[in-house]
Amino acid sequence: MQKNSLIKKIGLNRLGDERGSLVALESHRTIPFCVKRVYYLFNTTRGVARGFHAHRNLKQVAVCVSGSCRFVLDNGKQREEVILDNPITGLLIDSLTWREMYDFSSDAVLMVLASEYYDELDYIRNYDEFLKVAAL
Ligand code: T46
Secondary structure: OOOOOOOEEEEOOOEEEOOEEEOOOOEOOOEOOOOOEEEEEEOOOOOOOEEEEEEOOOOEEEEEEEOOEEEEEEOOOOEEEEEEOOOOEEEEEOOOOEEEEEOOOOOOEEEEEEOOOOOHHHEEOOHHHHHHHHHO
């Protein structure tokens, strides 16, 4: 990872035994905020791209618990890409970060832990507006 990279990965501890693996996620321990909401994307149509927005205040950690997908993160100055393809890596997505998600495998399940309840007013869905807010 570059020194000032936008790609901040969180290594998740794989627990388990001969029966299989288990990962536990805890607020303020593994996840650097209080988790108020969890959602997951699955059954994503082949070739589709999602996201194309930033959040004003929301922080999130995304984990591709099955399959793979590609994230583009952009803070208005830098744009970087990362592939999520395992259930033991979380991607921390800070507020005021534009995100786009591509290349979902047919078995992809993208789980996201969020610091706030759902609020459409927190979304910035226009890239030019995002650039203005990010520059403040
Ligand atoms: C994000 C990326 C990674 C709700 O009603 N509640 C929710 O908690 C969420 C996340 C979405 N919705 C509704 C809003 C839309 O009608 O579900 C529909 C799909 O949401 P959206 O088009 O925002 O989905 P994505 O995949 O573009 O973005 C989602 C999250 O919304 C977003 O916060 O960071 O995944």
